[in-house]
Amino acid sequence: MPELPEVEAARRGIAEQLLGRVCTGYELYRPRLIAASTGLTLDAIVGDPLEDVGRWGKYLWLVFPEVALLVHLKLTGQLVARGSSIPGFAAGHPVPPYDAPLPHKSTALRLDFAPDARLYLTDVRHFARVQLVLPNELPETLAALRLGPDALGPEFTLDALRRGLARRRGTSIKAALLDQTVVAGLGNIYVDESLWFAQLHPQRPVGSLKDGEVARLYEAIRAILAIAVPIGGAKILNGRAVPTVGEFPYVHGRAGQPCPRCGAAIVKRTIAGRGTYFCPRCQPEPTATGAPVAEQASASVPAS
Numbered sequence: 001m002p003e004l005p006e007v008e009a010a011r012r013g014i015a016e017q018l019l020g021r022v023c024t025g026y027e028l029y030r031p032r033l034i035a036a037s038t039g040l041t042l043d044a045i046v047g048d049p050l051e052d053v054g055r056w057g058k059y060l061w062l063v064f065p066e067v068a069l070l071v072h073l074k075l076t077g078q079l080v081a082r083g084s085s086i087p088g089f090a091a092g093h094p095v096p097p098y099d100a101p102l103p104h105k106s107t108a109l110r111l112d113f114a115p116d117a118r119l120y121l122t123d124v125r126h127f128a129r130v131q132l133v134l135p136n137e138l139p140e141t142l143a144a145l146r147l148g149p150d151a152l153g154p155e156f157t158l159d160a161l162r163r164g165l166a167r168r169r170g171t172s173i174k175a176a177l178l179d180q181t182v183v184a185g186l187g188n189i190y191v192d193e194s195l196w197f198a199q200l201h202p203q204r205p206v207g208s209l210k211d212g213e214v215a216r217l218y219e220a221i222r223a224i225l226a227i228a229v230p231i232g233g234a235k236i237l238n239g240r241a242v243p244t245v246g247e248f249p250y251v252h253g254r255a256g257q258p259c260p261r262c263g264a265a266i267v268k269r270t271i272a273g274r275g276t277y278f279c280p281r282c283q284p285e286p287t288a289t290g291a292p293v294a295e296q297a298s299a300s301v302p303a304s
């Protein structure tokens, strides 16, 4: 958290409500938010309009004429916009609550936009970072991150997923999907959700996946994002899922609860270093050869 759907919610909010507005000032509450010393400062945005906003994977950027802000919300970053001339929006980590008074004690940055809109970056764990780069250097800065295709973009095709996975044949599918060079934007929540949707055990070695299973996984990722993006992401509070659309999220944050597909109790286990949720019945455990123990009888995905 926040992953692609949450960052995309921020991008859309900024695009719809702040794009084109002139920055009238800022308050940097936590100077360590700003990564690296490029000689650039936020003073360069004051008096200039926000010209562009973009996203690739979990990275978000705001482009002003003289400087671009490359934002990564890391584990607990949150972006909230408020003002009497805009509807406002909130995206990212759910703590502090989206309607909490701002600035919060963990607010790191406030950007002001004419005539009265404010964008707050708040982060209770202080891992979020903003890198200041020259606008014409943004493409090479992004390229240096070596991100794979954005999971929501046209570059993320079944072939692209196959190519990405081919480089990670020795790892578990969970680890491979968390690797941002394979596909950009998925994190712990959406990898768990996609693997459940595709009925693949998170510890399946990538090399053991059949062509049909990779195709099923690709469709599952697209399906999960199609549910999560329009609602701004899954709601996970204190490690527990709060269902929003139908049963979504299906497994993440639901240890001990019944699988929405088959009713078996959802299991939580540390896989690829992350607390991982899966259904022990719909997502059969791999054997020593890497293949699943047994193919499940055709269990259908519940309507959302």
Ligand SMILES: [Zn+2]
Residues within 6 Å of the ligand: 259, 260, 261, 262, 263, 264, 279, 280, 281, 282, 283
């Ligand atoms: Zn199940």
